[in-house]
Amino acid sequence: MATGKPAAAHRDWLGLKKEPPPRRRFALAVLSFVLPLALWSAISYVPWLWHPLVRITSAGDVEYFSTGMEVPRANFERENQKAAAEKTDPAQGYRVNPPYLPPPHAVARAFVTAFQTPPRLPGEPWLYQSLGHSIRTILWGFIASSILGVPLGILSGAYRLFSWIQEPFIEFFRYLPAPAFAALCVAVLGIYDPPKIAIIFIGTFFQQVLVIANTVRRVDPTFVEAAQTLGASGPSLLWRVVIPAAVVEIYADMRILLGWAWTYLIVAEVVGTMSGITYFINQQARYRNFPNVYAAIAMIGIIGLSTDFALAWLGRWFFPWKRASRRVAKPTGLQRVRRPKGVPTREVKAA
Amino acid sequence: MTPPELTPPQVPLRDLVPDYRELSPEVAARFAHLRERPVILSIRGLEKSFGHGGSAARALQDMSFDVHRREFVCIVGPSGCGKSTLVRIVAGLDEATGGAVLLDGQEVTGPGPDRGMVFQGYTLFPWLTVRRNVMFGLRERGQPPRAAEATAQRWLEMVGLEGFADAYPHELSGGMKQRVAIARALANQPRILIMDEPFGALDAQTRAQMQSYLLQIWKNVEVTILFITHDLDEAAYLSDRVVVMGANPGRVVETIENPVPRPRRPDQFISRSFLSLKRRLTELIQPHDEAEDAGTLPISKLTDAADTVE
Ligand SMILES: Nc1ncnc2c1ncn2[C@@H]1O[C@H](COP(=O)(O)OP(=O)(O)O)[C@@H](O)[C@H]1O
Ligand SMILES: [Mg+2]
Numbered sequence: 051m052a053t054g055k056p057a058a059a060h061r062d063w064l065g066l067k068k069e070p071p072p073r074r075r076f077a078l079a080v081l082s083f084v085l086p087l088a089l090w091s092a093i094s095y096v097p098w099l100w101h102p103l104v105r106i107t108s109a110g111d112v113e114y115f116s117t118g119m120e121v122p123r124a125n126f127e128r129e130n131q132k133a134a135a136e137k138t139d140p141a142q143g144y145r146v147n148p149p150y151l152p153p154p155h156a157v158a159r160a161f162v163t164a165f166q167t168p169p170r171l172p173g174e175p176w177l178y179q180s181l182g183h184s185i186r187t188i189l190w191g192f193i194a195s196s197i198l199g200v201p202l203g204i205l206s207g208a209y210r211l212f213s214w215i216q217e218p219f220i221e222f223f224r225y226l227p228a229p230a231f232a233a234l235c236v237a238v239l240g241i242y243d244p245p246k247i248a249i250i251f252i253g254t255f256f257q258q259v260l261v262i263a264n265t266v267r268r269v270d271p272t273f274v275e276a277a278q279t280l281g282a283s284g285p286s287l288l289w290r291v292v293i294p295a296a297v298v299e300i301y302a303d304m305r306i307l308l309g310w311a312w313t314y315l316i317v318a319e320v321v322g323t324m325s326g327i328t329y330f331i332n333q334q335a336r337y338r339n340f341p342n343v344y345a346a347i348a349m350i351g352i353i354g355l356s357t358d359f360a361l362a363w364l365g366r367w368f369f370p371w372k373r374a375s376r377r378v379a380k381p382t383g384l385q386r387v388r389r390p391k392g393v394p395t396r397e398v399k400a401a
Numbered sequence: 402m403t404p405p406e407l408t409p410p411q412v413p414l415r416d417l418v419p420d421y422r423e424l425s426p427e428v429a430a431r432f433a434h435l436r437e438r439p440v441i442l443s444i445r446g447l448e449k450s451f452g453h454g455g456s457a458a459r460a461l462q463d464m465s466f467d468v469h470r471r472e473f474v475c476i477v478g479p480s481g482c483g484k485s486t487l488v489r490i491v492a493g494l495d496e497a498t499g500g501a502v503l504l505d506g507q508e509v510t511g512p513g514p515d516r517g518m519v520f521q522g523y524t525l526f527p528w529l530t531v532r533r534n535v536m537f538g539l540r541e542r543g544q545p546p547r548a549a550e551a552t553a554q555r556w557l558e559m560v561g562l563e564g565f566a567d568a569y570p571h572e573l574s575g576g577m578k579q580r581v582a583i584a585r586a587l588a589n590q591p592r593i594l595i596m597d598e599p600f601g602a603l604d605a606q607t608r609a610q611m612q613s614y615l616l617q618i619w620k621n622v623e624v625t626i627l628f629i630t631h632d633l634d635e636a637a638y639l640s641d642r643v644v645v646m647g648a649n650p651g652r653v654v655e656t657i658e659n660p661v662p663r664p665r666r667p668d669q670f671i672s673r674s675f676l677s678l679k680r681r682l683t684e685l686i687q688p689h690d691e692a693e694d695a696g697t698l699p700i701s702k703l704t705d706a707a708d709t710v711e
Contacts, residue, residue: 275494276524280538280589281514290541294528371528371569 087154094153101145111138120146152341157348160341170337177330177342181349184315184326187243191250191318192311196304199258204300206259207266208292217263220256228253228314232321241322249321253314254307261303269295298369305361312354421677424660428674432658435469435641441505441625442468442491442593448499449486449651459650460486464500466644466653468593473619473626475640477633479686483651484629488595491627492518504592514538517586521598523578525570531581532557532566538589556584559618576607583618593625600635609667612638616665633682637675638665645685654685 062068069075093099104126109115112129123145130140147153152160164177175183205212228249235245269292277291319328327346334342366373424432449461460483468474478484489495491502493512502509504516525534532553539549557563560580562573570578579599586594600608612635619626630636636643640659647654660674669675 272520272522272524273526275492275512276518276520276526277537277541278494278512279492279514279516279518279595280585281541282537283512286541290537291526294526297528369528371571 104143105146106143108142110141112141156341157344160345180330191247195254203259203262206263224256229317246318249318265299266296421681438470440467443503446500462650473641475628475636476644477636478646482648514589515592517591517594519596519599556588560584597629
């Protein structure tokens with residue numbers, strides 16, 4: 051073809067076969083946030099979209115309306131038709147969304163004000179304290195689970211013996227929902243943080259062992275065989291071959307598992323005395339301060355996502371061999387390389 | 402019209418090339434000398450079956466041959482005849498169901514650094530740099546890091562990759578990876594280097610270069626090589642002796658002393674001794690009745706295939 055343009059058949063906008071270029075990837079990633087936000091904004095700011103309530107600005111002669119009241123649109127229209135028929139003063143108002151769907155700007159403002167607003171009751175925690183409490187609970191639960199779960203998972207994945215002696219039971223146990231142990235945890239561990247940490251532990255640990263065991267099992271056995279022909283044996287095969295071969299995948303598993311631990315947080319925090327971000331959300335909902343509720347929920351997402359980003363970035367630093375090539379070898383390999391220089395020749399000993 | 406004197410003479414190939422058993426005096430002397438060297442590896446009546454009882458599949462049957470010190474032995478055979486099974490047993494990665502493998506007279510019972518192995522796939526450890534890959538066996542055997550590093554450096558120089566010591570395997574081409582794998586195996590100073598179709602995944606050009614490279618290394622290092630391939634040219638080019646295996650079950654069909662003189666050069670590919678060996682190998686791998694039919698599929702000419710292409 052004479053033109054430099056790719057033929058139509060070679061264009062792959064949907065990305066069936068190829069990743070899109072980095073800038074388009076970034077644009078799409080931004081769009082993935084912008085689109086839901088645009089939908090939310092449309093529902094919030096375009097008056098004829100949804101807006102099922104009417105806020106009364108002047109009650110007119112309608113008896114049970116009062117200024118500031120929010121009534122369903124159907125009621126508002128019925129009363130005004132009645133008023134028109136009876137030739138009395140109709141009520142006036144504008145359409146609003148229900149209070150549990152605040153507009154984006156209210157939530158955005160709440161992001162700032164929620165941190166600045168002192169708690170209503172003395173002794174109640176500030177938002178940052180609630181968040182800190184939640185993060186602490188997650189971390190302790192996750193660390194406790196990992197200290198036990200990672201080694202057991204690795205042993206289970208590397209050696210059939212450990213796999214058979216623990217996985218059948220764990221397979222059974224992981225079907226038991228962690229919240230089912232709430233009452234037990236409170237009975238044994240009291241009502242403050244320990245039972246919450248225990249719930250996160252129970253929710254994470256059993257999955258962790260199985261997921262990591264599976265990852266370790268996927269290590270290519272020829273690595274182990276190659277190491278054996280180089281003289282490695284026993285625990286050295288585990289430490290110097292199996293674990294390094296699996297460590298990148300284990301790290302990726304840990305990131306996913308940490309995400310799962312967050313999903314147990316809300317359950318854990320209602321156990322015993324309600325605490326952390328759950329307590330904050332609950333209180334704000336009770337005060338009908340819904341922008342704060344959304345802000346707090348979004349905060350969990352932001353913390354989760356940024357932790358994951360930070361861990362991904364750290365991962366590239368931990369595992370240099372996973373970085374994109376610094377120096378790509380030419381496919382012709384040998385042609386470009388010098389002949390051997392110093393050759394360690396030893397005399398063939400006489401037989 | 403073609404003038405009759407231009408038609409090529411219809412002389413069969415077998416009259417142009419000598420018998421593969423005719424050795425030139427130098428080659429014969431070389432083999433006499435070789436046979437006097439001690440036996441390093443001895444395969445004695447090796448048997449291997451997969452599965453149990455009635456469903457057991459026989460992979461190897463009564464295989465026996467010896468490899469002398471500093472010898473380059475190639476094992477050729479059709480795909481699936483048990484070449485990998487054999488070398489895995491020699492390497493100690495699999496257990497034989499009968500017979501024995503002796504290394505320096507000692508029975509092999511498991512994998513060990515005295516039998517270095519280069520696999521067909523790339524088995525460099527991706528999490529280690531090239532240098533640390535080569536150091537792996539040395540460290541495993543208790544060499545202190547400094548000494549191991551110096552040794553690794555020498556072996557990398559030997560395979561011409563000292564400039565890539567700090568690269569990771571994924572940054573190397575296929576041929577380079579296999580050269581590091583060879584350096585990694587040789588750094589342990591094994592008694593024998595086992596190579597299972599090590600160049601099978603490389604393109605033809607790289608493979609040819611790897612072959613001459615391997616010969617250079619072998620010449621300069623005290624090592625015996627057991628080399629598996631299904632490429633007859635490769636076997637004829639590299640080997641001192643060729644062990645030809647047959648399939649179902651895997652067994653030794655013939656052991657041939659390679660009549661091609663050393664040192665080997667690529668232009669020997671059309672020498673008479675090379676062709677005689679090649680013809681014999683082809684005969685053994687593709688028995689006569691099969692060779693006749695080979696490539697002749699029962700296809701009838703399609704009506705729209707108008708032009709005769711041959
Ligand atoms: N682990 C195994 N279990 C069952 N059969 C096997 C196993 N490994 C190899 N075989 C069989 O043994 C035969 C020889 O295989 P292999 O040694 O890989 O052949 P080659 O390397 O010559 O191509 C094949 O028929 C293969 O199916
Ligand atoms: Mg094979």
